[in-house]
Amino acid sequence: MHPISSGKKPVGCRWIYTVKYKADGSIERFKARLVAKGYTQAYGIDYTKTFAPVTKINTVRVLLSLAANLDWPLQQFDVKNAFLHGELSEEVYMDLPPGCMGSKKQCQKVCKLKKSLYGLKQSLRAWFGRFTKSMRAFSYRQSNSDHTLFLKKQHGKITALIVYVDDMIVIGNDPEERKALQNYLSREFEMKDLGHLKYFLGIEVSRSSEGIFLSQRKYALDLLQETGMSGCQPVDTPIEEGLKLCVLPNQVSTDKGRYQRLVGRLMYLAHTRPDLAYTLSAVSQYMHNPGEQHVNAVMRILRYLKNAPRKEILFAKNVDHQSIEVYTDTDWAGAVDDKRSTSGYFTFVCGNLVTWKSKKQNVVARSSVETEFRGMALGLCKALWLRLLLQDLGYLSRQPIRLFCDNKAACDIAHNPVQHDRTKHVEVGKFFIKEKLDDKIVELPKIRSEDQLADILTKAVSRQVFSKFLHKLGMSVVSFAYDLH
Numbered sequence: 001m002h003p004i005s006s007g008k009k010p011v012g013c014r015w016i017y018t019v020k021y022k023a024d025g026s027i028e029r030f031k032a033r034l035v036a037k038g039y040t041q042a043y044g045i046d047y048t049k050t051f052a053p054v055t056k057i058n059t060v061r062v063l064l065s066l067a068a069n070l071d072w073p074l075q076q077f078d079v080k081n082a083f084l085h086g087e088l089s090e091e092v093y094m095d096l097p098p099g100c101m102g103s104k105k106q107c108q109k110v111c112k113l114k115k116s117l118y119g120l121k122q123s124l125r126a127w128f129g130r131f132t133k134s135m136r137a138f139s140y141r142q143s144n145s146d147h148t149l150f151l152k153k154q155h156g157k158i159t160a161l162i163v164y165v166d167d168m169i170v171i172g173n174d175p176e177e178r179k180a181l182q183n184y185l186s187r188e189f190e191m192k193d194l195g196h197l198k199y200f201l202g203i204e205v206s207r208s209s210e211g212i213f214l215s216q217r218k219y220a221l222d223l224l225q226e227t228g229m230s231g232c233q234p235v236d237t238p239i240e241e242g243l244k245l246c247v248l249p250n251q252v253s254t255d256k257g258r259y260q261r262l263v264g265r266l267m268y269l270a271h272t273r274p275d276l277a278y279t280l281s282a283v284s285q286y287m288h289n290p291g292e293q294h295v296n297a298v299m300r301i302l303r304y305l306k307n308a309p310r311k312e313i314l315f316a317k318n319v320d321h322q323s324i325e326v327y328t329d330t331d332w333a334g335a336v337d338d339k340r341s342t343s344g345y346f347t348f349v350c351g352n353l354v355t356w357k358s359k360k361q362n363v364v365a366r367s368s369v370e371t372e373f374r375g376m377a378l379g380l381c382k383a384l385w386l387r388l389l390l391q392d393l394g395y396l397s398r399q400p401i402r403l404f405c406d407n408k409a410a411c412d413i414a415h416n417p418v419q420h421d422r423t424k425h426v427e428v429g430k431f432f433i434k435e436k437l438d439d440k441i442v443e444l445p446k447i448r449s450e451d452q453l454a455d456i457l458t459k460a461v462s463r464q465v466f467s468k469f470l471h472k473l474g475m476s477v478v479s480f481a482y483d484l485h
Contacts, residue, residue, distance in 0.1 A: 008045070008091065008093055009040075009042070009045075009046075009093075010093040010094055010095045010110040011036050011037055011038065011040055011041055011046065011092065011093065011094045011095070011120070012036070012037035012040060012094070012095050013034055013035065013036050013037060013094055013095060013097055013098075013117075013119070014034075014035055014037065014098065015032055015033070015034055015035075015097070015098060015099075016032070016033050016034075016035045017030070017031070017032050018030075018031045018033070019031070022199075024218075025218065033118055034097055034117070034118070035117070035118045035119035036094055036117045036118065036119035036120050037119060038119045038120045038121045038123075041092075041120065041121050046090060046092050046121075047090055047092075047120070047121045047122040048090065048122075049122065049125060050121045050122050050124070050125055051125060052124040052125040052127070052128035052129075053128070053146075053147045053148050054148060054164050054165060055146060055148040055149070055162050055163060055164045056146050056148075057201075057271050058354060058355045059145070059146045059148075059149055059162060059389065060162065060169070060200070061214075061315075061352075061353075061354040061355070062349055062354050062386065062389055062390070063160065063162065063169070063171055064205075064212050064214070064315045064352075065315045065349045065350045065352040065354055066171075066349075066350065066393065066395060067171050067212065067315075068211045068212045068315040068316060068317055068350075068352065069317050069318060069350045069351075069352075070173065071317075072171045072172060072173055073171065073175075073178075073196070074169060074170075074171055074196060074197035074205070074207070074212075075169070075170045075171070075178065075182075075193075075195070075196065075197065076167070076168065076169055076170075076194040076195065076196070076197045076198070076200065077167075077168040077170065077182070077185065077191055077192065077193060077194060078166060078167055078168070078191070078192040078194055079131075079166040079168070079185075079189050079190070079191060079192075080189075080190040080191070080192055081190065082127050082131075082165065082166035082189070083116050083117065083118050083120075083123040083124070083126070083127050083166075084115055084116065084117065084118075085115065085116075085127060085130050085131075085189055086115060086116030086122075086123055086125075086126025086127035086128075086129070086130050087114075087115055087116070087126055087129075087130055088113055088114065088115060088116055088120075088122070088126055089126075090122065091112075092112075092113045092120065093110045093111065093112055093113070094110060094111045094113055094117070095110055095111070096109070096110065096111060124165065127165075127166075128163075131163065131189075134184075134185075134188045134189075135150045135161070138152075138181070138184050139152060140152045140161070143389065143392045143393075144388065144392065145385060145388045145389040145392055146162070146389065148162055148163050148164065149161070149162045149389075149392070150162075150163075151392060151393070152177060152181075153394060154174070154177065155174075157172065157173050157174035157177070158172050158173060158174065158393065158394055159171075159172035159174050159177045159178055159181060160172050160393065161181065164200075164201060167200060167201065169197055169200065170182075201271075202216065202219055202268070203215070203216055203271060203272055204216065204217065204218065210314065210316060211314050211315050211316035211317055211352075212314070212315040213312045213313070213314055213315075214272045214312060214313045214315070215272060215310065215311070215312035215313075216268075216269055216271065216272050216273070217309050217310040217311075217312070219268070219269065220269060220305050220309040220310075221309050223265055223266070223269075223302070223305070224302060224305060224306055224309065227262065227302060229299070229302040229303070229305075229306060230306070232299075232302065232303050232306050233303060233306075234303055234304070234306040234307030234308075235300060235303045235304050235307060236304070236307060236463045236466070236467070237304060237460070237461075237462075237463050237466050238275065238276055238278075238279040238300065238301045238304040239278070239279040239282065239297060239300060239301075239460040240300065240460060241460050241461065241462050241463070242459075242460055243297070243460045244334065244335075244336050244460075245282050245283065245285070245286065245293060245294060245297060245336070246293075246335075246336035246337050247286070247289065247291070247337055248291055248293060251291035251292065251293070252291060252292055253289070253290075253291070254290050254291060254292060254294075254295050256287075256288075256289070256290060259287065259290040259294070259295060259298065260287050262298055263280070263283055263284055263287060263298060266280055266298070266301055267280055267284065269305075272312065272313050273311065273313075274313070274346070274353065274356045274457075274473060274475070275311065275456075275466070275470055275473075275475060276301065276304075277344070277356055277357065277358040277457055278342075278344065278358040278456060278457045278458065278459070278460070279297070279301055279460075280301070280358075281342070281358040281359060281360070282297070283297050283298050283301070285360065308477060310477050311470075311475055311476070311477055312475070312476060312477070313353065313473075313474055313475055314352075314474040314475070314476060315352045315474075316351065316352060316474065318350055318351030318352065320351070321348070321350055321351030322350065322397040322399055323397050323399035323400070323401065323402050324347065324348065324349055324383050324386050324387060324390075324397070324401045324402070325347065325348040325351075325401075325402045325404065326345055326346070326347050326348075326379040326380065326382070326383045326401060326402070326403045326404065327345060327346045327347075327379070327404045327447075327452060327453040327454040328343070328344070328345045328372075328375045328376050328378070328379035328380075328403065328404070328405050328454055329343075329344055329345075329375060329405070329406065329452050329454035329455050329457065329458050330342065330343045330344070330361075330368075330371045330372050330374070330375040330458055331458035331459045332365060332367075332368040332371045332372075333364070333365070333371075334458065334459060335360060338364065339364055340360050340361050340362075340363070340364055340365075341360070341361045341364075341365050341371040341374070341375075342358065342359070342360050342361070342457075342458045342459070343357075343358075343359055343360075343361055343371070343374060343375035343378050343457075343458065344356070344357060344358040344359070344375070344454045344455075344456075344457020344458045345357055345375065345378060345379030345382065345454055345457070346453050346454050346457070346473065347379065347382055347383055347386060349386060349390070352474060353473050353474055354386070355382055355386070356457065357378070357382070357457070358457040358458065359378070361374055361375075368407065368409075369407065369409050369410050369413065372405060372407040372409075372410035373410055373413075373414075373433070375405075376403060376405050376410065376414070376433055377432055377433060379403065379454075380401070380403060380432075380433060380436065380442060383401045383403070383442070384401075384436075384441075387401065387441075400440055400441055400442055400443045401436075401441060401442040401443070402442075402443055402445055403442050403443070403444050403445075404444075404445060404447040404452065404453075405444060405447070406447050406448065406449040406451075406452045411444045411446075414433045414434055414437060414444060415434070415437060415444070453469050453472060453473060455469070456469050456470075
């Protein structure tokens with residue numbers, strides 16, 4: 001206990017009681033944690049900087065694709081009470097915890113915090129700074145592509161650790177270094193070895209002779225149960241074919257809060273469900289003013305989940321696919337409300353789908369060529385990031401990035417960006433792509449429109465097309481059928 005400094009105001013605290021569950025839904029343990037009331041902190045007095053990076057889910061998928069292709073083991077660790085290891089640079093005082101009050105004289109004193117505590121605004125930054133310092137002291141370096149990825153290369157072998165707050169995945173082909181890293185971290189922090197990777201950020205991971213599978217079936221089943229849609233009539237696609245959402249004149253307002261919560265929960269499923277990307281992009285554009293049409297679209301997503309709650313994405317061993325592949329497509333002026341276009345891309349590493357996106361463009365395109373260039377540039381930027389990440393990991397292919405676009409005019413102009421009336425309004429996108437073509441970093445193979453996988457990211461397609469493309473993306477239904485309740 002400590003008397004408070006002049007001008008300082010103590011932060012309150014409370015006990016939080018939670019029940020921790022295993023991946024199968026059974027109770028793992030009961031937990032009590034003392035949490036500071038960080039919302040009472042004042043900027044510039046109790047804290048300054050708060051930001052700390054958390055791992056990109058795209059990086060995790062890239063690592064899983066490499067692990068599947070190179071037969072790397074996947075090991076998972078957890079740091080117990082991670083935030084308590086963070087070192088505070090600010091002077092922070094906290095009231096005595098509930099139940100610890102003693103005499104009246106003691107009640108006038110407060111706790112002076114030397115290390116971070118859960119609930120403080122700077123706790124995450126303090127913990128990540130402490131962890132980074134420890135990893136660098138053990139000769140690991142941070143990746144420039146993702147600052148939560150730590151790498152160590154020695155004797156032609158590599159070990160990689162990626163951290164999300166207090167959850168860690170370690171992969172690589174150096175078993176001695178992995179063991180040394182585990183021993184070092186156990187000395188620095190209180191660690192829990194969770195064995196082979198099975199459950200990470202609510203995503204279930206399983207491994208077989210076919211490869212590595214990612215699934216969120218428990219999350220999907222729980223969502224159906226909580227929304228009362230467990231007994232609904234299932235459908236084959238997440239959005240009706242040809243449907244274009246818009247703001248209707250004199251539309252009846254709905255429960256905006258419920259709509260936002262439901263869409264937010266569905267968006268978490270998009271980490272392993274590229275089949276939901278376009279539909280979620282469409283419904284999320286009406287969060288501020290949802291109508292009955294938009295609510296019905298969200299309900300259809302739930303009906304689609306009822307049909308396939310156990311869909312999973314496969315990272316297979318594809319030794320013949322060493323290049324980065326990108327499929328990009330756009331739907332020119334497809335938005336009813338503002339005539340903007342929708343872009344979408346899929347990227348593959350080692351033949352496995354690792355990133356995807358469906359996004360309405362920021363400006364109105366004056367031609368289909370312009371909108372295709374914007375879509376190509378968006379996909380190429382992601383592919384260049386993947387290239388840097390693989391270079392950090394030491395597995396950069398010598399083959400150029402293969403960018404698949406089914407618009408012949410856009411591909412021709414990318415090779416020969418001559419200024420004339422058709423293209424003078426197109427911005428620097430074509431020169432960006434031409435530069436990468438000249439440097440042999442990217443190539444533009446021909447592809448038929450019916451083979452363009454990214455088509456399902458830009459519009460509502462038929463059931464037959466949707467099913468065909470999902471199979472090519474490596475999505476399937478979990479072979480073992482049981483509910484996790």
